[in-house]
Amino acid sequence: MRELIVGPTQEGLVAAALSQMRIVLDSTPGQLSLGLAGGSTPLPLYRSLAAARYWPWSRTTVFFGDERCVPADHADSNYRAAKEALLDRVHPATVLRVPAEMDDREAAASRYEETLSRTIGPTPDLLLLGMGGDGHTASLFPGRTVPWNRDVIAAPPPVDAPHARISVTESFIARCHQVIILVTGASKADRLAEVLAGGELPLARVLAARAGKPTFILADAAAAARVDTKE
Numbered sequence: 001m002r003e004l005i006v007g008p009t010q011e012g013l014v015a016a017a018l019s020q021m022r023i024v025l026d027s028t029p030g031q032l033s034l035g036l037a038g039g040s041t042p043l044p045l046y047r048s049l050a051a052a053r054y055w056p057w058s059r060t061t062v063f064f065g066d067e068r069c070v071p072a073d074h075a076d077s078n079y080r081a082a083k084e085a086l087l088d089r090v091h092p093a094t095v096l097r098v099p100a101e102m103d104d105r106e107a108a109a110s111r112y113e114e115t116l117s118r119t120i121g122p123t124p125d126l127l128l129l130g131m132g133g134d135g136h137t138a139s140l141f142p143g144r145t146v147p148w149n150r151d152v153i154a155a156p157p158p159v160d161a162p163h164a165r166i167s168v169t170e171s172f173i174a175r176c177h178q179v180i181i182l183v184t185g186a187s188k189a190d191r192l193a194e195v196l197a198g199g200e201l202p203l204a205r206v207l208a209a210r211a212g213k214p215t216f217i218l219a220d221a222a223a224a225a226r227v228d229t230k231e
């Protein structure tokens, strides 16, 4: 089941995301696994989530959909951004940080893959994702083949951004019980419309791989401006 939810403002988008996350929370007794997206779009959501008193952090395991291959305190680290916006304020039971500072990136990917499998099991409860201007998601970039038999890979730097990456794969994302994708800004409007129409861009492939599973695309009015919402 796939649904596009358009929040007229950033505040409306954050409220819609929190509401959708609450639905997952209320339907998940016991341990809950929450995967965080990188980049800047989710940061207002993280700050609002930190203030949401209903979230049971003592039974939440936090992991990351992808990470830049930099130290954890680097300005470009997704972990550092999430730590400052959320993790330092809520203290989850477990935070599975990607060992992205390792020189051997393949070893880092294999180690994180094993950590996720051992700690979360085969079906994560909720994964947050973003979309880059080129239609990438996590660190799955256009034009790159990704092995279907892996859950985590090492990826070379993208064309227009620094740092090699460690990323979950399409097959991992396809198994997640629920996925919420956050997209904001007019600069992404054409690409979001393209991705939702199908095709081979990484986020389009992820949506196809998740056909029938709860997948919510939360966009502000600017990012959704080119989407044919009458479909």
Ligand code: 6PG
Pocket: 037, 038, 039, 040, 041, 042, 066, 067, 068, 078, 129, 130, 131, 132, 133, 136, 137, 138, 139
């Ligand atoms: C990353 C993210 C990446 C991000 C998109 C959107 O490490 O950069 O995981 O997939 O979600 O690039 O980034 P913005 O939210 O900053 O536009």
